[in-house]
Structures are given as C-alpha cells and as structure tokens.
Amino acid sequence: MAPIISRGFRGRRDDAPSDRVPPGQYVTRDFPVLSAGPTPHTPLEQWDFSIVGEVDEPRRWTWEEFRALPSEEVTVDIHCVTKWSKLDTVWRGVSVDTLLDGLETAAKYVVQFCDGGYTTNLPLEDVTRGKAWLAFGYDGEPLEPEHGGPARMLVPHLYFWKSAKWVRGLRLTATDELGFWEANGYHNYGDPWREQRYWGD
Amino acid sequence: MARAAVLGRLTWRVADVVDVVPETPHVKTIAFDVPGWPGHRAGQHVDIRLTAEDGYQAQRSYSIASAPDGTRVVLTVERLDAGEVSPYLTDELRPGDQIELRGPVGGYFVWEPAQGGPLLLVAGGSGVVPLMAMIRARDAAGSDAETRLLLSSRGWDDVIYRDELERLGGDGLRVVHTLTRSRPPGWTGYTRRVDAEMLADIGPGPAERPRVYVCGPTPFVEAVAEVLVRLEHDPQAIKTERFGPTGG
Amino acid sequence: MDPLMLDGNAVAGLLREVFAVEMTTAIGTCGNCGATEPVGAVHVFRGAGVVMRCPHCDNALVTIVKDDKRVWIGFPGIRALEVTV
Numbered sequence: 001m002a003p004i005i006s007r008g009f010r011g012r013r014d015d016a017p018s019d020r021v022p023p024g025q026y027v028t029r030d031f032p033v034l035s036a037g038p039t040p041h042t043p044l045e046q047w048d049f050s051i052v053g054e055v056d057e058p059r060r061w062t063w064e065e066f067r068a069l070p071s072e073e074v075t076v077d078i079h080c081v082t083k084w085s086k087l088d089t090v091w092r093g094v095s096v097d098t099l100l101d102g103l104e105t106a107a108k109y110v111v112q113f114c115d116g117g118y119t120t121n122l123p124l125e126d127v128t129r130g131k132a133w134l135a136f137g138y139d140g141e142p143l144e145p146e147h148g149g150p151a152r153m154l155v156p157h158l159y160f161w162k163s164a165k166w167v168r169g170l171r172l173t174a175t176d177e178l179g180f181w182e183a184n185g186y187h188n189y190g191d192p193w194r195e196q197r198y199w200g201d
Numbered sequence: 202m203a204r205a206a207v208l209g210r211l212t213w214r215v216a217d218v219v220d221v222v223p224e225t226p227h228v229k230t231i232a233f234d235v236p237g238w239p240g241h242r243a244g245q246h247v248d249i250r251l252t253a254e255d256g257y258q259a260q261r262s263y264s265i266a267s268a269p270d271g272t273r274v275v276l277t278v279e280r281l282d283a284g285e286v287s288p289y290l291t292d293e294l295r296p297g298d299q300i301e302l303r304g305p306v307g308g309y310f311v312w313e314p315a316q317g318g319p320l321l322l323v324a325g326g327s328g329v330v331p332l333m334a335m336i337r338a339r340d341a342a343g344s345d346a347e348t349r350l351l352l353s354s355r356g357w358d359d360v361i362y363r364d365e366l367e368r369l370g371g372d373g374l375r376v377v378h379t380l381t382r383s384r385p386p387g388w389t390g391y392t393r394r395v396d397a398e399m400l401a402d403i404g405p406g407p408a409e410r411p412r413v414y415v416c417g418p419t420p421f422v423e424a425v426a427e428v429l430v431r432l433e434h435d436p437q438a439i440k441t442e443r444f445g446p447t448g449g
Numbered sequence: 450m451d452p453l454m455l456d457g458n459a460v461a462g463l464l465r466e467v468f469a470v471e472m473t474t475a476i477g478t479c480g481n482c483g484a485t486e487p488v489g490a491v492h493v494f495r496g497a498g499v500v501m502r503c504p505h506c507d508n509a510l511v512t513i514v515k516d517d518k519r520v521w522i523g524f525p526g527i528r529a530l531e532v533t534v
Contacts, residue, residue, distance in 0.1 A: 006301075308461075
C-alpha cells in the first residue's frame with residue numbers, strides 16, 4: 001500500500017542546490033542532536049588526546065597542549081546517514097595532518113575512540129591530506145557537549161557517524177577493525193555521494 | 202480482547218481526522234476514526250507517519266488518550282515550536298484529513314481495570330496523556346480502584362484535561378495539582394516540583410502496594426522515580442514512560 | 450541521566466515490526482552486569498541508529514539500524530531475552 005499523503009505536510013526542510021545535496025538527503029537549518037549514548041562530561045583537566053597503536057612513539061596532548069597547536073576555521077557541509085544534511089557549517093579545529101605530522105607508521109587504518117566507548121574506523125588516507133580535523137569550536141563558540149565537546153572528529157566527506165563525538169584518540173591499525181556502527185549494520189566506508197549507508201550497499 | 206490487541210498484525214492504517222479540540226494554549230486533542238482498529242489498552246501508544254507530496258516522511262509516537270472505544274483513537278498533542286510534526290498536527294489538521302498510524306504498541310506501560318488498584322499516577326505536563334487513558338478506562342469500567350493522580354503543570358492554564366479531571370474526581374479518584382511556574386490568585390495548592398514530601402503526603406504509600414505509573418519528560422521521570430524508590434516503593438511496581446523526541 | 454534519553458517504550462513499534470510480538474514486556478539480561486529489566490525500562494538513545502543500554506551500567510545491549518526494507522539488529526551486550534509468546 002502506498003503511503004497516504006498528508007495534506008499540507010512539508011516537514012522542516014530547506015531547498016538547496018542539488019549538486020550540494022547527496023542522494024536521499026534533506027537539508028536542514030537545525031543541528032539535530034543524535035547520540036549513541038549518554039553525554040560524557042570529562043573535565044578539561046582530565047582530558048587528553050592520544051595517537052596510539054601501530055606507531056613507533058605514541059603521542060599525547062593535554063587540553064592546553066592541544067589548544068596550543070595551530071588551528072584553522074573550516075566551512076564544510078555535513079551529511080548524516082539519518083538523511084539530514086547541513087550546509088556551510090563553520091568549525092574550528094586542528095588538522096589531523098598536524099597531529100600526525102612526522103609520525104612514522106605502516107598502518108593503513110585508524111580507529112577513533114571516545115569517552116563512552118564509541119568507535120568508528122576509517123582508512124588512514126581518509127583523515128589525512130586536509131580531509132579531517134579534531135574540532136573544538138562550532139559556529140564561533142566552543143563546541144557544546146551535546147555536539148561532541150570538548151572535541152570531536154570532523155570528517156565531512158563521509159557520513160557523520162564517521163566523525164566521532166567526545167573523541168579521545170586515534171588508534172592506528174594494520175588491519176581494518178570494525179567500529180560500533182560498522183559492526184552493527186552501517187556501511188564500512190560511508191560515502192554519502194555513493195549512498196553507502198548500510199551493509200551491502 | 203486484550204490478547205488480540207497485543208498480537209494484532211502491526212500495519213500502517215489510515216486514520217481519518219474527526220475532530221480537533223484545543224485543550225490549553227499549546228495543546229490540542231485530535232480524534233481519529235481508524236477503520237479496522239483492533240482495540241487498545243490504556244497506556245499504549247501509536248506511531249504516526251506523515252508523508253509529504255515529494256515522499257519525505259516523518260514518524261513520531263504519541264500516547265493514546267482515550268479509553269478503548271471501537272475504532273475511535275484520540276491523541277493529545279503538545280505543540281513544540283521547534284518541532285517538525287507537532288506544529289503540523291496542531292496547526293494544520295482538519296476534520297477529513299488523513300494520516301497513517303500503527304498500533305497499538307506497548308505492553309509494559311499499560312493498565313487495565315481488571316488489574317485493580319491502588320494506583321499512583323504521576324505526570325509531568327503532557328505526560329498526563331497515557332495516564333488519562335487509564336483514568337478514562339477506569340471510569341468507563343465503573344472501577345472504584347483507589348487512584349491518585351499527581352499532575353505537575355507550569356500554570357493553571359496549562360493543565361491538560363483540567364475540567365474533566367475535576368468532574369471525574371471522587372469515587373476513589375483524587376487529583377492533586379502542582380503548578381511550578383505560575384498560579385492563579387488564591388491558589389493554596391502545591392507550587393513546587395514533585396518531591397518526597399509531596400508524594401508522602403499524597404500517597405498511597407508503599408505499604409499499600411500501589412501500581413505506580415510515572416510519565417513525562419526524561420528529567421521529570423528520573424527525578425520522580427528516584428524519589429519513589431527512596432520512599433521505599435517497590436522498584437518493580439514502578440512503571441515509567443519517558444517523553445522526548447521520538448522521530449526515527 | 451541524559452535529557453535526550455528515552456526508554457524502551459519509544460521503540461515499541463519498531464521492535465514489534467521486527468519481532469512480530471510485543472517486546473516491551475520481554476525481559477533482557479545485561480551481558481555486562483547481569484541485571485534483568487523489561488525492555489520497556491531500558492534506556493534508549495537515538496544516534497545514527499537506535500542504541501538500547503542497560504539502565505544499571507550503560508552497557509550497549511541492542512542496536513537497531515533500519516532502512517525501508519531491512520533491519521539490522523545488533524546484540525553487542527545482551528546475554529538473553531525472555532519473551533512471552
């Protein structure tokens with residue numbers, strides 16, 4: 001049975017040029033808060049960010065050390081697998097290239113790990129060469145906890161579950177290790193332009 | 202009848218709007234006729250689905266406000282300004298319009314008159330909706346089960362079902378209000394958030410082994426459930442339903 | 450306590466679609482802490498998909514990912530489910 005159309009229902013959607021909206025997505029001006037678990041509240045004095053795994057020397061930054069790194073403002077479109085896209089979002093963060101600068105590794109993959117236990121996996125090349133940031137600011141303000149603050153990953157070329165909130169580090173791995181959603185039904189790579197939402201897509 | 206309601210095949214059904222009635226400045230009651238409706242139990246809810254002309258869909262859950270009554274299904278919806286669905290339901294829907302709904306769903310947060318009392322019902326704002334279904338079912342069954350409804354609202358004009366609750370009071374049902382933000386002149390009732398002292402005053406206490414149902418926004422439910430456990434109510438006798446964004 | 454959190458009642462319809470019986474009264478045993486609770490009482494979060502968590506230890510019990518025709522149910526942390534049929 002075809003769904004019944006409800007007279008006059010539109011939903012909260014914006015029009016947008018179609019070349020900026022991946023297939024199956026709708027543009028929103030809101031910033032929906034979606035979370036796999038309770039919002040962590042790690043005090044900044046206890047926060048750190050680490051690069052571990054297949055590296056000769058693990059790296060670690062305290063919050064002060066992290067904030068002393070060069071950062072940049074970037075404007076990107078973000079696409080959530082739950083079908084909303086938000087255009088021209090403005091973030092401030094440290095490029096992952098800066099975090100990995102000079103690091104020796106044979107690893108091909110990386111796992112983002114977070115407060116609360118969430119993980120997501122990517123090829124290492126998808127977070128390097130200007131494709132990813134460790135973001136601490138959104139829309140000119142410090143990133144709020146409900147959106148992943150104090151710091152989250154920002155990997156805008158993939159569905160937004162690949163940009164982990166409350167991230168605490170990157171683990172470089174030789175083999176691809178499935179993260180939380182990748183192990184439970186979502187696509188391993190997650191390219192919105194090829195609509196890679198689910199297993200088998 | 203109840204068993205059929207639990208096991209009936211869950212399909213999307215067409216629901217015809219019969220009536221739209223304001224309850225408070227932000228809340229409306231919408232009565233639907235749902236051909237083929239298998240019946241429901243008080244406390245259950247429905248999932249509704251709205252489809253736009255271009256195929257865009259939104260889905261939400263709403264508690265059924267009415268006692269079982271043939272193919273009639275009544276929802277009470279609070280309009281959230283930032284919402285995607287509630288403004289449509291409260292501003293747009295007219296008799297003759299159609300939406301889709303499926304249900305009834307829910308087996309945990311239900312009460313049937315045959316289960317008896319005493320009942321302690323604690324509601325925050327629109328959390329009163331499923332509890333009202335229970336009160337209406339109790340009334341329709343002619344039950345005299347000892348029942349207390351503690352209803353927390355922002356102000357007197359925000360109290361949903363205010364007049365009907367006044368009318369139904371008596372015969373074992375007692376309704377107690379607390380108004381947390383504003384009160385009418387001469388108000389002598391509670392004016393604070395639900396707390397241990399209030400619940401202990403209103404009862405029933407744990408010795409009477411009431412069935413307890415708590416419904417409202419998550420922070421309200423969490424706070425009340427915690428207080429009830431501290432007052433030594435049996436945690437297994439406390440059923441909770443948290444309201445919040447149910448889009449999915 | 451997270452204000453965005455809901456409980457198993459919020460996914461009753463979704464679970465019924467998948468399991469074909471009412472699931473909020475099913476009793477789950479947490480694989481992490483061993484606590485047992487009805488599904489209606491477990492904590493529910495909406496992320497990219499639905500995550501159901503143990504109200505005692507926050508362990509992720511069940512995940513649900515859905516498109517129009519397929520549902521992926523993950524059981525990362527649930528030991529057993531008791532269902533009345």
